[in-house]
Amino acid sequence: MFVAAEQKQLRWYNIALLAFVAVWGLGNVVNNFYNQGLTVIVSWILIMILYFVPYTLMVGQLGATFPAEGGGVTSWIEKLSGKKLAFFAAWTYWVVHVPYLAQKPQAILIAFSWLFQSNGSFVNSNKGMMVQLLCLVLFLFFMWMSSRGITTLNRLGSIAGSAMFILSILFILLGVSAPMMTGSTIATAHMDQLSSYIPKFDLNYLTTIGMLIFAVGGAEKISPYVNKTHDPAKEFPKGMIALAIMVAISAVLGSFAMGMIFDAHHLPADLYANGAYMAFQRLGDFYHVGNLFMWVYAVTNAMASMAALAVSIDAPLRMLLADADPHFVPQALSKKNKHGVYINGYVMTAILVGIIIVLPAFGIKGMNDLYGWLLNLNAIVMPIRYLFVFLAYMMLSRQLKKFHSYYTFTKSKTVGFIVGLWCFLFTAFGCILGMIPKAGFVHDVTGWWFQLGLNIITPIGLLALGLLLPIIARRHEIAEKL
Template sequence: MADEKNSKQLFWYNIALLGFVSVWGLGNVVNNFAQQGLVVVVSWVLIMTFYFVPYTLMVGQMGATFKDAEGGVSSWIKEVSTRRLAYFAAWTYWVVHIPYLAQKPQAIMIAGSWLFQSNGNFVKTMPSIVVQSLCLVLFLLFLYLASRGITTLNRIGTIAGMSMFIMSILFIILGLAAPAMTGSGIATQNMNHLSSYMPKFNFKYFTTISMLVFAVGGSEKISPYVNSTKNPAKNFPKGMIVLAIMVAVSAIMGSFAMGMIFDANNLPDDLMANGAYLAFQRLGHYFHVGNLLLWIYAIANAMASIAALAVSIDAPLRILLDDADPDYIPAGLRKRNKKGTPVNGYRLTGLLVSLIIIIPALGIGGTNSLYNWLLNLNSVVMPLRYLWVFLAFMLLNRHLDKFHSDYMFVKNSKVGFGFGLWCFLFTAFACILGMVPKIEYASNPSAWWFQLILNVLMPAILIGIGFILPAIARRHSTKELQ
């Protein structure tokens, strides 16, 4: 029994690898390079040092303190606060996935167009309303399949996820080696000048940091592994620090590779949508393998997006409803069919995602513009769930004497509270400024205002629905008593 127990113990390097695979991807490099260019190198150093490291170490302490909590962040909030706040944490965790679900059909279609056409003309030529209509059909198909249960996609997603991880590492190696091994030129001038990497800390720069926060967030997924770590007080923080170093090195080296392949001073408008495919296509030509690398990446990305779409329809909804508090979530939303599927939960998901797919297409012309907008919306909405991690950590430090943990990030409750407050305020700051549209106001004022209104309304409506449900639940409970 002792040998079996020891075999299940994780060391710091296991934690670092598990975290790296679950947190990091090539898209994080491409999207942030598209918004900031070479200055993103310094941005990565800053975000890793002052945000990502304390974030992951807070997660470690929360996971170690509430080792038996099954509901993740909402369970942490319930332990340190009230059932009402726990409900809002669970609601936020689910509802922020709505824009994510709306974007995945786009990613699948773009991957398919590169696989069969080997170019990025799809996002340049197809009318946005046509693409979004196809995306709606694709989403509704997967919504139906998810309601029927498609467990095989979990295995496909694991394989695709590992393939994407390998392709991300391969991109960095080939991108950095290409000039020396193939004689290809470096696309960006003055990459050896320090001034090329220094950000201008102006308003425009701060509107892009939500994408950085979006890229490094999500380490709360690793919290369950704290209890499987041997000597967690030593190995878990060590693993988290190594994770931060791995992510920082990948981000910085990946950004260097992007600068060698693309001119950072003259980036194409479709870099977010097509950048990774263009990069692998160019690398394939540099190393004389044609479009082979492009096709492999397109297949891996399509399969990963398909699996993520199917899993993200079901998993966050079940987290919300499996431990649903009847005082806050109406019985109708908790209703299940004979197969255990929360049918009304699926219908609510379908309605909200459909609105986010179709409404923006009515005012945002061009598939590429729509793709960029939806990705930026995700960078505003998705980090809202991180706020609950930091709130839980602050509340934990208010009552530190009541809870025991094998691992402590900081032992001083006031210092711990300060770290939680800093990350909370920084995340909120990034989300608020991230709402500012990334298009130039002078080029299209009406489109700029349309995007701003959507960026403000979408999060407000999604979170606002969470305030309505408890009132509906109370009304139904009153009727039952009568």
């Protein structure tokens, strides 16, 4: 009894901080500022209220309802629906990481280029195919390391993650206070006028919603903490509201800082790739410390990216294959080497990631355009996994009497279902419209159609592969019985 009480000592502020570190980063500010400029500030406020808060509270109820289920979304779906849909949830969770894995080598190379060159020339001067082949080699090297059970980078990741969190806060403090502390000029005009912050809700704006969803997603990572919270019915929602406030403040002030450092009406074309480095470099100039801030950020981001790449190669694959049902996943994929690594799963990963790395370079020539396209592809693909969170909540809202929970977002079946459906449709809407190529990374009609084709084919193709595995698994089962 004492142990049980001891395990439930997390307070609302602990939950808020744990979740904040898990879901937030400086890149979210930079990427969305590039998409929307100062108007992103209103967008941040809207998405926090209309999407992020209900999202986190739904995750809280799901986590509290199924506290013993370590598989997260997949386990929730299995309890609420069955093994078939649970398999597709598990497949989706894994396969959406493929574009993520394809981009991490780019991030590592960019970080080192800034560390050694102190400028963004690597992104702007190198041909796409050459860089992508280098990315492929780097990715395969990390695959080899992971296949041998080398986990050094995993341990560095926690250090780098904490450092990135500190740097994100430092960026806000230094950026917002720079004009007062250093006398630097505010780069964006009319920041004191309300009209500068009102979005124009046209098609161009709607195509950027997916990036906002991508930025605030991932709240399901915190579900295991619900039942470790003191008085979860009261403290968990309080923690989630605190989280939303923290994220909103960070997003709003971070965007203010970006507006003070960069002219929101004339943003550099390479802001996606180089924006954070340029921002820290300019802050270093403001505070007369040279490239110090930029170097610290480059080292930290390189470490964080390498750790994220190493972890993301192995962890999602283990979630897919660790307790895989042989009716849905071929036994061959569950084969392990002497290091306990799913070696055939690694081969499948290498093939898919290799295609995503190399194929686009045949139609997208510049490194900056490739980086921008791949980042936007992640904003299309990664949020697809959130759909299963909302689907699980909609199913749970129909079965409230069947499942007990210490914490309930809403006791109304109808309200719960409607909120879940809203988040589901909003996410799908953002993913679909995000497929429209972004003007900043397209320079001709042929390139526009090429990117549109990739944006449509890639998510459909990755998801469709999940339909093939059960067919292959059944054939293997039949063959073994003969």
